[in-house]
Amino acid sequence: MKKHNFYAGPSILPQYTIENTAKAIHNFADTGLSIMEISHRSKQFIAVMDETVALFKELLNIPEGYSVLFLGGGASSQFAMIPYNILNKKAAYLNTGSWAKKAIKEAKLFGEVDVVASSEDKNFTYIPKGYTIPSDADYFHITTNNTIYGTEIREDFDIDIPLIADMSSDIFSRVLDVSKYAIIYGGAQKNLAPAGVTFVIIKNDILGKIERSIPTMLNYQTHIDKGSMFNTPPCLPIYAALQTLNWLKNNGGVEAMEKINLEKAGMLYNEIDRNKLFKGTVEKEDRSIMNICFIMNEEYKHLETDFFEFASSKGMIGIKGHRSVGGFRASTYNAMPKESIQALIDVMKEFESMKA
Numbered sequence: 001m002k003k004h005n006f007y008a009g010p011s012i013l014p015q016y017t018i019e020n021t022a023k024a025i026h027n028f029a030d031t032g033l034s035i036m037e038i039s040h041r042s043k044q045f046i047a048v049m050d051e052t053v054a055l056f057k058e059l060l061n062i063p064e065g066y067s068v069l070f071l072g073g074g075a076s077s078q079f080a081m082i083p084y085n086i087l088n089k090k091a092a093y094l095n096t097g098s099w100a101k102k103a104i105k106e107a108k109l110f111g112e113v114d115v116v117a118s119s120e121d122k123n124f125t126y127i128p129k130g131y132t133i134p135s136d137a138d139y140f141h142i143t144t145n146n147t148i149y150g151t152e153i154r155e156d157f158d159i160d161i162p163l164i165a166d167m168s169s170d171i172f173s174r175v176l177d178v179s180k181y182a183i184i185y186g187g188a189q190k191n192l193a194p195a196g197v198t199f200v201i202i203k204n205d206i207l208g209k210i211e212r213s214i215p216t217m218l219n220y221q222t223h224i225d226k227g228s229m230f231n232t233p234p235c236l237p238i239y240a241a242l243q244t245l246n247w248l249k250n251n252g253g254v255e256a257m258e259k260i261n262l263e264k265a266g267m268l269y270n271e272i273d274r275n276k277l278f279k280g281t282v283e284k285e286d287r288s289i290m291n292i293c294f295i296m297n298e299e300y301k302h303l304e305t306d307f308f309e310f311a312s313s314k315g316m317i318g319i320k321g322h323r324s325v326g327g328f329r330a331s332t333y334n335a336m337p338k339e340s341i342q343a344l345i346d347v348m349k350e351f352e353s354m355k356a
């Protein structure tokens with residue numbers, strides 16, 4: 001039976017990425033060696049790094065004056081690395097979910113944190129609006145896509161202080177104006193590569209403005225100066241990321257991807273809104289196009305396990321909602337084909353006809 005992979009992360013990757021990476025595990029760039037056993041200083045791997053950075057910049061239209069880094073440690077390490085490198089006195093944060101809260105916790109180790117707005121009062125089912133960003137803060141931090149709750153900011157804010165965004169789960173899902181941001185970062189395991197590599201897009205001139213000394217490995221400048229090769233980079237995930245970027249380019253780039261993503265999400269939200277058994281969990285205007293959360297309507301709550309088992313029997317994988325939301329979550333990253341969305345919709349319809 002065909003499996004439809006709706007996992008939130010690590011998550012679905014293009015078949016192209018998996019096949020090419022598998023080939024390179026056996027024989028990388030005609031070296032007769034595996035990508036896993038070749039020096040990161042070899043000319044073949046340096047070419048991979050250079051190409052990955054170049055394609056990353058090309059696909060996101062990254063302007064001059066920015067660096068693209070590939071680091072270890074996950075997005076979670078960035079929660080601390082950002083304030084370590086650029087928080088002087090005060091930083092502003094938008095609290096839109098668990099990941100934002102974790103970022104706030106780390107920032108507090110380095111200075112004053114002004115949480116300008118929070119949607120925690122309603123279990124993060126909306127994106128706060130109409131707040132004021134203090135002009136004396138060193139930066140404003142947002143989580144553009146809230147992977148757990150299924151809300152998303154799909155707009156590039158125009159603000160007066162440096163804007164920093166955790167885009168772990170929506171990078172490459174929509175056209176982006178990188179020039180509006182000082183730092184964009186994320187774990188690659190949601191929309192780009194297997195776990196193990198963290199991307200950081202950083203505006204070079206944001207650095208060098210703080211007094212404290214920073215450990216070498218946690219200093220962005222180290223990695224900018226050495227082109228992410230100060231220490232051994234995560235070679236295999238970077239190679240896989242390059243395959244995904246090639247796949248993206250071959251499929252029309254981010255613009256084409258955004259169009260398909262909107263279409264896919266629209267199809268599934270339409271079914272959630274139409275189907276008598278289900279309802280969405282977040283404000284419609286803030287709905288994510290990457291992580292689609294839904295629950296059973298009150299009178300059908302007792303059917304939750306039944307639906308989960310029915311869907312599983314039809315090949316739907318990873319649709320269990322995060323424990324802090326419950327219900328279901330379908331992650332519809334770039335690599336997810338429209339056919340899988342349709343298959344899930346068919347299952348929802350079939351279950352409705354059996355039960356409602």
Ligand SMILES: *Cc1c(COP(=O)(O)O)cnc(C)c1O
Pocket residue numbers: 009073074075076077099143145146147166167168169186187188190
């Ligand atoms: C998954 C996720 C993280 C955590 O990423 P790690 O690489 O596991 O540290 C952080 N932020 C968001 C928005 C995520 O979806």
